[in-house]
Amino acid sequence: MPSAADDLLVVDDVSYSYLGRFQALDKVSLTVRRGEKVALLGANGCGKSTLLKVVDGLVFPDSGTYRAFGSEVTEDNLEDEQFNQGFRGRVGFIFQNSDAQVFSPSVREELAFGPLNMGLPRDEIEARVADTLTMLDIDDLAERAPYQLSGGEKKRVAIASVLVMNPEVLLFDEPTAALDPRTQQWLMELIVELNQAGKTIVLATHDLDTLGVLADRCLVFSEEHRIVGEGAPAELLAERQLLLDVNLIHEHSHLHGATVHNHVHGLDHHVEATAAG
Amino acid sequence: MTTNATAPIWLLEGQVGLCPCGCIGRRKRGSFVEKTISGASGFLQQAMFSDDVAAERGLLQRIEPRAKLLGLLGLLVAAALVRHIPVLLALYAGTLLVAAASRLSLSFFVKRVWLFIPVFTGIVVLPATFSFITHGHIVVPFGTWFGHRVGMTSQGLTAAGLIVTRVAVSISLVVLLTLTTPWNRLLAALRALALPRMFVLVLAMAYRYVFHLLSAVSEMYTARQARTVGADTDATSGRRFVAASAGALFGKSHALSEEVHMAMLARGYTGNVRTIAPARMAARDGLWALACVAAALATLGVDRALGR
Secondary structure, X not given: XXXXXXEEEEEEEEEEEEOOOEEEEEEEEEEEEOOOEEEEEOOOOOOHHHHHHHHOOOOOOOXXXXXXXXXXXXXXXXXOHHHHHHHHHHEEXXXXXXXXXXXXXXXXXXXXXXXHHHOOOHHHHHHHHHHHHHHOOOHHHOOOOHHHOOHHHHXXXXXXXXXXXXXXXXXEEOOOOOOOHHHHHHHHHHHHHHHHOOOEEEEEEOOHHHHHHHOXXXXXXXXXXXXXXXXXXHHHHHOHHHHHHOOOOOOOEEEEOOEEEEOOOOOHHHHHHHHHO | OXXXXXXXXXXXXXXXOOOOOOOOOOOOOOOHHHHHHHHHHXXXXXXHHHHHHHOOOOOHHHOOHHHXXXXXXXXXXXXXXXXXXXXXXXXXXXXXXXXXXXXOOHHHHHHHHHOOXXXXXXXXXXXXXXXXXXXXXXXXXXXXXXXXXXXEEHHHHHHHHHHHHXXXXXXXXXXXXXHHOOHHHHHHXXXXXXXXXXXXXXXXXXXXXXXXXHHHHHHHHHHXXXXXXXXXXXXXXXXXXXXHHXXXXXXXXXXXXXXXXXXXXXXXXXXXXXXXXXXXOOHHHHHHHHHHHHHHHHHHXXXXXXXX
8 A cells, every 4th residue: 555655746636727718737636656657648638748747847737736755846946946956856857849858959968958957066967978878879879969860869869868867757748659669669668667667657648559568557638638537557448438538549449458459440431421412 | 429521522533633745834943932942951951061071080170179269269360460462362271271181172161161252242342442432553444434534443452352362261260160060069169268158058059949940941841832733933922931931930939949948947957057068178289279379470470571
């Protein structure tokens, strides 16, 4: 039975809307425990990325509270240098758009950006950067500029730029989206390895195929920006009606164990109907 | 949810395509939009090429960027103070030698410098060569005007020649630096020379995202071209496209800048720019900087010795 001390991140009844008009989260609650892999599931625009931004202290709720490692995370608290360093050092965010995350003139400087802001000694920064480059097999990219990198390489650099800070919690926004199969497989294995090494993982996805590997627990968002389901991947995948309601599967999708399988029902029968009509 | 989409009949019928008699249509040159976009992608390719050149193992590529920058500054000051064309030509010959030693293609190097000088400097200095601006001995007469002989004067031509060669030497020096130094190391060198870090950060980001946004523009144009039937030479529709894509790009860059800022905050950025320490300078870097300063002083010495 997990204790309250294991609750690393606690989002309580949080609502958020963009520009005060476009609702993104509606009374959402989430507790992330130490060492688990949590997946936030939902269709496009349901609010899962916004929740990750709340969890990373990048946007702040209109109502409700968010506590991380026992302290409330507010805009005001994050202005405190010590709190900011402590929080940013413990929570890492890998954005969906690697182009936004890889902003430095070279890969080496990109990796050094986080540790420099954490105020680590120069020698340690250099050692960490070198180790991370080797760990992710991107030594040969160290002096390259971002525009010289492929999509997969940018993703590796983005992950390296966060891992080099050695955060306890890693947030991934759509980690496997727009990656080729080899990079996708590599990333899935990396996430599992990091979790086995003690890192807590929170990821937002609508890719049901990878759930069995990437998550211990899933939370399902409705298109009305609320959490409407929670459970282990196998339990949730068995709830066909729920997945249909939240637009995670189509009625032509078939679930084989943990694998979602889509049959494309072509235009032909509609065409026949139109022609006949 | 069941899809109610039905395909209209016209979608299922083939479109009239290429006439079996082949290419007999009229041909037109591309519009100004096409030329601008291809210019932009040419810039991208050139930047990639520059990085390849900077990775070569020539003379200048081995020198630490800070030493290169210091040496260049010294020579630039000297070039700005020199008052004799032969001295400037000697300096120019020196830049050609260094370019060759740095394994740069001499034809590319010379073209890069001289293609722009006639356009920019030439037009500016041209009036100074005429007798009604610079009085003196007319060597290229144009005739008489209100009883006065007009034409190009030797004094005017000398002054124009001095400015053109000075600009050529200065540009050659800067091109030498930029072609042999990767952009990120050049930025680090600027930081080391006490340029404000925030300024360098903004410069670095602008350069980094120019590539991103340029490829977005190219994609937009390619998408438009793929749906353009016939020759695309209409300037009005071209202007409309430029205005629409400028708007789209503004929105895109705004959203991107917000995302980049969030990515920076997520990694502990609080407004203070911190950077990794540049590599230590080796003895040869110091020697290079000293050699450049000595060359600059020698140039000035020779120039003074030649008198006014």
